[in-house]
Amino acid sequence: MSKNLTKREVDYSKWYNELVVKADLAENSAVRGCMVIKPYGYAIWEKMQAELDRMFKETGHENAYFPLFVPKSLFEAEEKNAEGFAKECAVVTHYRLQNDPDKPGKLRVDPTAKLEEELVVRPTSEAIIWNTFKGWIQSYRDLPLLINQWANVVRWEMRTRLFLRTAEFLWQEGHTAHATKKEAITEAELILDVYGEFAEKFMAMPVIKGLKTESERFAGAVETYCIEGLMQDGKALQAGTSHFLGQNFAEAFDVKYTSKEGKQEYVWATSWGVSTRLIGGLIMTHSDDLGLVLPPRLAPIQVVIVPIYKGDEQLAEISSKVDVFIKEFRKLGISVKFDDRDTFRPGAKFAEYELKGVPVRIAIGKRDMENNTVEIARRDTLEKQSVSQDDVVSVVSKLLVEIQDNLFNKAISFRETHTTEVDTFEEFKEAIKTKGGFVSAHWDGTTETEDKIKELTKATIRCIPLKNKIESGTCVFTGKNSSQRVLFAKAY
Amino acid sequence: MSKNLTKREVDYSKWYNELVVKADLAENSAVRGCMVIKPYGYAIWEKMQAELDRMFKETGHENAYFPLFVPKSLFEAEEKNAEGFAKECAVVTHYRLQNDPDKPGKLRVDPTAKLEEELVVRPTSEAIIWNTFKGWIQSYRDLPLLINQWANVVRWEMRTRLFLRTAEFLWQEGHTAHATKKEAITEAELILDVYGEFAEKFMAMPVIKGLKTESERFAGAVETYCIEGLMQDGKALQAGTSHFLGQNFAEAFDVKYTSKEGKQEYVWATSWGVSTRLIGGLIMTHSDDLGLVLPPRLAPIQVVIVPIYKGDEQLAEISSKVDVFIKEFRKLGISVKFDDRDTFRPGAKFAEYELKGVPVRIAIGKRDMENNTVEIARRDTLEKQSVSQDDVVSVVSKLLVEIQDNLFNKAISFRETHTTEVDTFEEFKEAIKTKGGFVSAHWDGTTETEDKIKELTKATIRCIPLKNKIESGTCVFTGKNSSQRVLFAKAY
Numbered sequence: 015m016s017k018n019l020t021k022r023e024v025d026y027s028k029w030y031n032e033l034v035v036k037a038d039l040a041e042n043s044a045v046r047g048c049m050v051i052k053p054y055g056y057a058i059w060e061k062m063q064a065e066l067d068r069m070f071k072e073t074g075h076e077n078a079y080f081p082l083f084v085p086k087s088l089f090e091a092e093e094k095n096a097e098g099f100a101k102e103c104a105v106v107t108h109y110r111l112q113n114d115p116d117k118p119g120k121l122r123v124d125p126t127a128k129l130e131e132e133l134v135v136r137p138t139s140e141a142i143i144w145n146t147f148k149g150w151i152q153s154y155r156d157l158p159l160l161i162n163q164w165a166n167v168v169r170w171e172m173r174t175r176l177f178l179r180t181a182e183f184l185w186q187e188g189h190t191a192h193a194t195k196k197e198a199i200t201e202a203e204l205i206l207d208v209y210g211e212f213a214e215k216f217m218a219m220p221v222i223k224g225l226k227t228e229s230e231r232f233a234g235a236v237e238t239y240c241i242e243g244l245m246q247d248g249k250a251l252q253a254g255t256s257h258f259l260g261q262n263f264a265e266a267f268d269v270k271y272t273s274k275e276g277k278q279e280y281v282w283a284t285s286w287g288v289s290t291r292l293i294g295g296l297i298m299t300h301s302d303d304l305g306l307v308l309p310p311r312l313a314p315i316q317v318v319i320v321p322i323y324k325g326d327e328q329l330a331e332i333s334s335k336v337d338v339f340i341k342e343f344r345k346l347g348i349s350v351k352f353d354d355r356d357t358f359r360p361g362a363k364f365a366e367y368e369l370k371g372v373p374v375r376i377a378i379g380k381r382d383m384e385n386n387t388v389e390i391a392r393r394d395t396l397e398k399q400s401v402s403q404d405d406v407v408s409v410v411s412k413l414l415v416e417i418q419d420n421l422f423n424k425a426i427s428f429r430e431t432h433t434t435e436v437d438t439f440e441e442f443k444e445a446i447k448t449k450g451g452f453v454s455a456h457w458d459g460t461t462e463t464e465d466k467i468k469e470l471t472k473a474t475i476r477c478i479p480l481k482n483k484i485e486s487g488t489c490v491f492t493g494k495n496s497s498q499r500v501l502f503a504k505a506y
Numbered sequence: 507m508s509k510n511l512t513k514r515e516v517d518y519s520k521w522y523n524e525l526v527v528k529a530d531l532a533e534n535s536a537v538r539g540c541m542v543i544k545p546y547g548y549a550i551w552e553k554m555q556a557e558l559d560r561m562f563k564e565t566g567h568e569n570a571y572f573p574l575f576v577p578k579s580l581f582e583a584e585e586k587n588a589e590g591f592a593k594e595c596a597v598v599t600h601y602r603l604q605n606d607p608d609k610p611g612k613l614r615v616d617p618t619a620k621l622e623e624e625l626v627v628r629p630t631s632e633a634i635i636w637n638t639f640k641g642w643i644q645s646y647r648d649l650p651l652l653i654n655q656w657a658n659v660v661r662w663e664m665r666t667r668l669f670l671r672t673a674e675f676l677w678q679e680g681h682t683a684h685a686t687k688k689e690a691i692t693e694a695e696l697i698l699d700v701y702g703e704f705a706e707k708f709m710a711m712p713v714i715k716g717l718k719t720e721s722e723r724f725a726g727a728v729e730t731y732c733i734e735g736l737m738q739d740g741k742a743l744q745a746g747t748s749h750f751l752g753q754n755f756a757e758a759f760d761v762k763y764t765s766k767e768g769k770q771e772y773v774w775a776t777s778w779g780v781s782t783r784l785i786g787g788l789i790m791t792h793s794d795d796l797g798l799v800l801p802p803r804l805a806p807i808q809v810v811i812v813p814i815y816k817g818d819e820q821l822a823e824i825s826s827k828v829d830v831f832i833k834e835f836r837k838l839g840i841s842v843k844f845d846d847r848d849t850f851r852p853g854a855k856f857a858e859y860e861l862k863g864v865p866v867r868i869a870i871g872k873r874d875m876e877n878n879t880v881e882i883a884r885r886d887t888l889e890k891q892s893v894s895q896d897d898v899v900s901v902v903s904k905l906l907v908e909i910q911d912n913l914f915n916k917a918i919s920f921r922e923t924h925t926t927e928v929d930t931f932e933e934f935k936e937a938i939k940t941k942g943g944f945v946s947a948h949w950d951g952t953t954e955t956e957d958k959i960k961e962l963t964k965a966t967i968r969c970i971p972l973k974n975k976i977e978s979g980t981c982v983f984t985g986k987n988s989s990q991r992v993l994f995a996k997a998y
Contacts, residue, residue: 043638044580045573045625050638053568053653060569076545077552081537082574082627082658082674083596086603088536090613100603104575105615106627107599109662111578111592121582123597123624132615133537135574135598135627146535146542155849161545166574166658170601182574357647 017365021303026247033297034176037306037370040293047174047181051290054370055177057314058293059184063164065216065311066186066288069208075160075188080142082166083133088141092266095140098233102170104135104181135168140234140259140285143189144267151191151281153272158201159191177294178251178506185289191264191281193271198282199237202258205286206239206480209254217292218309218422219243219299220429221253222452222501224477229461232285236260242476242501244429245298248450250476250503253295256286294506300394300421306371307394309421310414317343317350317410318372322360322379329354332378335403339376342407348414368393373417374410394420435499439490442502446471452503456496458489467491473502509857513795518739522790526668529798529862531785539666539673543782546862547669549806550785551676555656557708557803558678558780561700567652567680572634574658575625580633584758587632590725594662596627596673627660632726632751632777635681636759643683643773645764650693651683669786670743670998677781680748683756683773685763690774691729694750697778698731701746709784710801710914711735711791712921713745714944714993716969721953724777728752734968734993736921737790740942742968742995745787748778786998792886792913798863799885801913802906809835809842809902810864814852814871821846824870827895831868834899840906860885865909866902886912927991931982934994938963944995948988950981959983965994 019036020028034040039055042048051059067077083106090096110127114120136142143161151159168182188205192198206223213221221241231238235257243251264270264280273279300307310316319339321332336352343350351372353363360377367375377389388406391398394417401409432451436442445453453473457463468474482498489496511528512520526532531547534540543551559569575598582588602619606612628634635653643651660674680697684690698715705713713733723730727749735743756762756772765771792799802808811831813824828844835842843864845855852869859867869881880898883890886909893901924943928934937945945965949955960966974990981988 041638041641043573044577044634045575048573048575050573051571053570056570057568059571076549078545078548079543079551079676081535081540081542082660083537083540085536086613089603090611093611096603096613100613103601103603104598104625105600105603106596107615108597109595111581111588111595111597111624111626119582119585121578121588121592123599132603133596134603142536146533149533168574184571 019303019305022246029303030294030298031176033301033305039297039306040176042176045181047171049176049180049182051184054314055293058296058308058312059290061312061314062212062216062292063186066208066212067164069212070162070186070188073204073208075162075190077163078161079163079165080139080146082136084136084139084142086132086134088145089134091141092144092234092263094262095138095234099137099169103137104168104170106133106135136165137167137169138285138287139163139165139167139187140189140263141267144263144269144283147189147191148267148269151269151271154193154274157191157193157271157281158197160188160201161190162186162188175294177290177297179291183289183291185287187287188285190284191269192283193273193279193281195260195282198260198284199258202237202239202256202284202286205256205284206241206254209241209256209286209288212288213241213243213253213292213295214422216309216311217296217299218311218418218425219253219295220422220426222477222479223481224479224501226255226477227461227464227475227500229464230474232257234259234262235285236262239480240477242503243295243299244432244451244503245295245506246428247298248432248504250452250501250505251291251295251298252476252505253292254286254288257284259283259285299425301371305369307421308371308373310373310418313371313373314349315351315367315370315372316348316414317374317376318363318367319350319352319376319378320360320363320367321352321354322377324380328380331383335383336378339406343410346407346411348411374413376406376410392417394424436490437487442467442490443471446473446502446504450504452476452501454499454501455490456487456498457500458492458494458496463489463491467502471502472504474505476501476503476505511795511797514738521795522786523668525789525793525797531789531798532668534668537673539663541668541672541674543676546806547785550788550800550804551782553804553806554704554708554784555678558700558704559656561704562654562678562680565696565700567654567682569655570653571655571657572631572638574628576628576631576634578624578626580637581626583633584636584726584755586754587630587726591629591661594664595629596660596662598625598627628657629659629661630777630779631655631657631659631679632681632755633759636755636761636775639681639683639773640759640761643761643763646685646766649683649685649763649773650689652680652693653682654678654680667786669782669789671783675781675783677779679779680777682776683761684775685765685771685773687752687774690752690776691750694729694731694748694776694778697748697776698733698746701733701748701778701780704780705733705735705745705784705787706914708801708803709788709791710803710910710917711745711787712914712918714969714971715973716971716993718747718969719953719956719967719992721956722966724749726751726754727777728754731972732969734995735787735791736924736943736995737787737998738920739790740924740996742944742993742997743783743787743790744968744997745784746778746780749776751775751777791917793863797861799913800863800865802865802910805863805865806841807843807859807862807864808840808906809866809868810855810859811842811844811868811870812852812855812859813844813846814869816872820872823875827875828870831898835902838899838903840903866905868898868902884909886916928982929979934959934982935963938965938994938996942996944968944993946991946993947982948979948990949992950984950986950988955981955983959994963994964996966997968993968995968997
């Protein structure tokens with residue numbers, strides 16, 4: 015594999031695939047569609063987890079863990095949910111291997127160890143969790159029940175891409191039960207806000223909050239809320255979803271509570287999740303032809319220090335200075351790496367940290383030591399400046415904030431220039447074809463029209479924005495009346 | 507289920523099962539042998555994870571994530587490992603369900619969606635990880651490779667018990683590759699020290715570090731190091747293992763590196779793990795007939811404050827005082843809960859927190875407010891004291907340290923009084939039968955003798971302690987010469 019990345023302009027998809035592998039984020043495994051998340055990629059996931067977990071706990075949620083397997087009889091209990099996931103689920107049918115009598119040294123499934131009931135590897139955990147909730151909920155005092163799980167799930171997708179769509183992925187899935195419909199809807203909206211805040215404040219990825227149309231709704235949900243980001247190639251990415259499930263699962267699993275008034279009522283439910291797909295979104299929002307660009311708040315290494323030296327004596331002198339910086343950075347909670355390997359030249363190190371998206375690079379050499387300076391380079395703009403050693407820590411602290419803001423603002427302005435309001439289907443097609451991005455258009459509200467537009471343009475309705483203004487118009491495709499615009503885009 | 511626990515004396519096993527469920531730690535699920543870890547139990551696991559993860563990172567390890575599934579052909583590559591796990595593994599054979607034509611509303615496996623190669627749900631990840639390491643290791647510069655994974659694994663055990671032995675469990679598994687045999691052994695021993703330190707300093711559970719005999723070794727290992735704890739019923743618990751794998755996996759997966767001298771060499775390996783089983787050990791080391799007793803360093807709630815009041819006015823007065831304590835506790839990193847629910851009486855709350863093992867309880871009522879005091883009760887000894895409100899925070903801070911130490915010391919002295927040196931097989935049988943615990947005895951070093959002793963007494967060799975003194979003696983069973991004592995016990 016060549017050292018340089020394919021340029022985004024040339025082939026965005028190829029650029030993405032190369033970048034994920036070359037920046038040591040993830041790779042394909044021996045298992046079809048399953049990825050290996052490498053340490054550098056996993057470190058980003060850990061940072062995401064830490065922030066999200068804190069936000070869930072601050073809003074009253076507790077973590078728990080439920081079985082990996084869903085017995086078939088539970089899996090099929092909520093019909094729409096089962097229908098939605100049956101086509102792509104991994105099924106355990108046996109619990110033992112034995113020596114293959116025909117092939118020495120090889121194993122085969124032991125035909126006598128067949129399970130009485132097949133087990134589905136969870137594609138999502140509503141079924142197993144609602145079967146458990148039945149035992150946890152008796153009275154209104156047990157509500158609301160606010161549970162989150164960090165777990166792996168499996169969906170046997172046929173076309174997979176690292177982070178964006180893999181057969182196994184890591185995610186969190188929240189599952190909550192409430193006494194009233196209103197509370198459940200409030201919960202689903204609260205979580206959408208948490209997701210939105212996380213995406214924008216930590217990932218520096220602007221998102222549109224909205225509702226899915228019927229055809230894009232989660233199987234078993236009454237409403238699906240979503241956050242949608244816009245990638246650099248003009249395609250949208252569904253980055254998180256929060257579902258109001260109504261009483262569908264409560265009915266399927268017979269989960270009732272005794273109200274204050276002594277009545278038996280079905281509870282109301284939500285579920286919500288974000289996954290390792292976010293890492294794909296992070297990459298495609300900020301990175302460039304040189305490699306990753308990471309927002310400081312999620313960068314595993316925020317600052318790298320590269321010494322430029324000849325001989326051990328120079329290195330020792332530089333190191334003793336650098337040690338002071340490192341201590342001060344750590345005190346401020348800034349993660350810093352000092353790369354004093356003698357097996358690579360400074361230029362190679364610079365390229366490596368560019369590829370890996372480290373937000374700030376500090377270089378310090380002989381002349382810097384003489385002049386009491388360092389060279390500071392920022393990854394986002396590639397700008398460099400010479401700074402007095404006395405000011406390094408304060409300059410870098412401010413720079414990290416500035417980079418975080420700059421990335422967000424750049425992404426916001428990209429989205430603005432890639433959102434087009436159209437009023438005719440000609441304009442619609444033209445916008446999708448030439449510019450990509452979000453196309454804001456009136457739609458008559460039918461799945462039929464949605465499907466036809468998709469067929470003709472490959473664009474789907476990403477969401478009905480929550481902050482929509484009500485304006486009367488006519489559907490770009492059928493000319494029927496419409497009261498609000500929706501957002502179309504090609505999507506991942 | 508009655509409110510009171512079965513007493514330990516009456517039926518230790520029943521006491522354990524009841525406690526796990528009543529203290530809201532875990533419960534059995536709809537999937538045979540798989541547990542649901544409830545929020546309170548999961549919170550303990552999170553505290554364990556946080557400390558262990560920190561210790562792994564401080565010793566240079568990085569986290570990564572590998573696929574849940576192991577293709578059969580990889581699974582069988584390391585023969586002994588495959589043999590060890592083949593008998594109890596969950597096997598995925600199909601990737602789709604379809605509507606059952608014979609049973610409306612039901613699903614069945616789609617016979618046309620059979621996998622070309624079966625997938626084993628990982629019982630441990632050596633195979634998939636070593637297949638990956640092959641691509642990561644080319645030169646001595648790539649070594650050592652120090653990787654850890656937090657994951658779920660599945661072993662289709664026939665007899666399961668919550669936390670102690672479940673079909674699915676959560677664990678961490680470290681997998682490392684080294685240039686030399688010596689480095690790999692040093693790594694395996696380093697991790698054993700990490701496990702020992704974690705067990706003793708955080709769990710307050712004393713452990714013996716040792717080596718497993720051949721018959722108890724991990725399938726595929728050259729040596730298995732272990733930490734062994736002693737439970738209150740005199741049975742031992744293997745709490746963690748660290749394996750020196752030699753070059754077995756490197757050979758099976760053809761993982762070689764170019765040495766500094768330019769030679770191609772197989773790498774040397776270790777793997778190591780601890781699991782949610784630790785929670786079982788934690789429970790059985792400290793808890794009593796009233797419920798859990800948690801060491802402060804792993805308690806999700808370290809201090810609970812219960813107000814004793816009549817009417818809103820008294821509660822408001824108490825609350826404003828308690829708010830001051832809470833702020834001070836949090837500043838010190840002490841987790842505190844104020845339970846002002848009006849749906850339960852103080853007595854019921856006291857019983858609940860006793861059952862849940864909260865280390866320190868503070869009660870504060872009308873008279874306390876008049877006298878500027880609170881009542882402090884410690885869970886381990888059940889002692890109570892009245893303390894000035896001015897001293898609450900400092901008294902409790904010290905008490906938490908004292909409780910942690912007391913639990914460890916109590917467990918150490920229990921182990922001392924339950925470790926018996928014996929020189930004859932009569933003494934051996936007597937000790938195992940009447941007192942239980944560790945029995946230290948000479949053994950002739952053969953698996954045959956080990957098996958016979960197991961058959962006659964149900965005791966197995968838990969380990970050959972690392973800090974053993976060399977002393978000549980004769981095997982308690984065969985009378986053959988022996989140079990050191992080993993530790994026998996009945997075990998979980």
